[in-house]
Amino acid sequence: MIKIMMHGCNGKMGRMITEIVKNDENAVITAGVDTYTETPNDYPVFDSVEKCTEDADVVIDFSNAGAVDSLLDYCVDKKLPVVLCTTGLSEEQLAKAEKAAEKTAVLKSANMSLGINLLLKLLKDAAKVLAPAGYDIELVEKHHNQKLDAPSGTALALADSVNEALGNEYHYVYDRSTVRQKRDAKEIGISALRGGTIVGEHEVIFAGTDEVIEFKHTAYSRSVFGKGAVEAAKFLAGKESGMYDMSDVVGL
Numbered sequence: 001m002i003k004i005m006m007h008g009c010n011g012k013m014g015r016m017i018t019e020i021v022k023n024d025e026n027a028v029i030t031a032g033v034d035t036y037t038e039t040p041n042d043y044p045v046f047d048s049v050e051k052c053t054e055d056a057d058v059v060i061d062f063s064n065a066g067a068v069d070s071l072l073d074y075c076v077d078k079k080l081p082v083v084l085c086t087t088g089l090s091e092e093q094l095a096k097a098e099k100a101a102e103k104t105a106v107l108k109s110a111n112m113s114l115g116i117n118l119l120l121k122l123l124k125d126a127a128k129v130l131a132p133a134g135y136d137i138e139l140v141e142k143h144h145n146q147k148l149d150a151p152s153g154t155a156l157a158l159a160d161s162v163n164e165a166l167g168n169e170y171h172y173v174y175d176r177s178t179v180r181q182k183r184d185a186k187e188i189g190i191s192a193l194r195g196g197t198i199v200g201e202h203e204v205i206f207a208g209t210d211e212v213i214e215f216k217h218t219a220y221s222r223s224v225f226g227k228g229a230v231e232a233a234k235f236l237a238g239k240e241s242g243m244y245d246m247s248d249v250v251g252l
Contacts, residue, residue, distance in 0.1 A: 002027045005056035008063030010034040016226040057237040081105035081236040088149035105239035109246040110157035112228030117246045124165035135208040142193040142201040150192035
């Protein structure tokens with residue numbers, strides 16, 4: 001039985017993961033951490049990770065960027081593996097996560113779904129064929145109107161996957177309205193849409209002469225991310241150190 005600390009337990013994803021774990025005979029949440037502690041839970045909830053007194057084998061983090069630094073410090077101190085799902089982290093925080101992985105196991109993935117992680121692999125193969133043939137690369141992502149970061153972490157991961165396959169020779173363009181000029185051949189355009197209750201939609205477009213090839217992933221429920229996070233926690237529990245992502249969990 002894997003014992004989980006849910007960091008950000010009273011947020012939307014925290015509550016969803018709580019319900020998922022209730023139906024999982026191989027995992028249990030022993031503690032939660034959230035600045036809001038009034039939501040009823042079947043486990044004790046602390047308003048800061050430093051105050052947590054319960055045992056855990058692994059942490060699942062779905063909080064906010066402002067809470068990640070103290071969480072990483074705590075996990076390093078306790079040698080506690082952490083599944084880091086919070087998006088919108090700064091370059092300094094990403095570097096801190098890499099440093100923390102020298103002392104404890106850290107799993108960081110821009111998106112926790114199996115489908116997205118398979119798509120990351122497929123895009124590398126497609127880019128190697130289509131980009132040299134002159135196809136332009138565009139990426140469009142859509143999310144709900146409450147999402148703070150844009151473009152999404154998943155969108156950047158998809159763009160990075162394509163760019164890595166092409167030797168990191170491409171640059172990203174987020175807004176063409178400020179400059180009036182012809183599209184550069186070695187650019188990846190990234191557009192972010194925010195509206196309604198869209199859970200998450202990502203589309204990568206390879207546009208050539210008289211031909212367009214599209215790769216698209218749509219999440220209809222946040223449960224795909226929650227289920228992935230729980231599986232990641234099971235994978236990470238017991239590991240002493242190292243930096244992992246969802247490709248390690250799904251074996252891609």
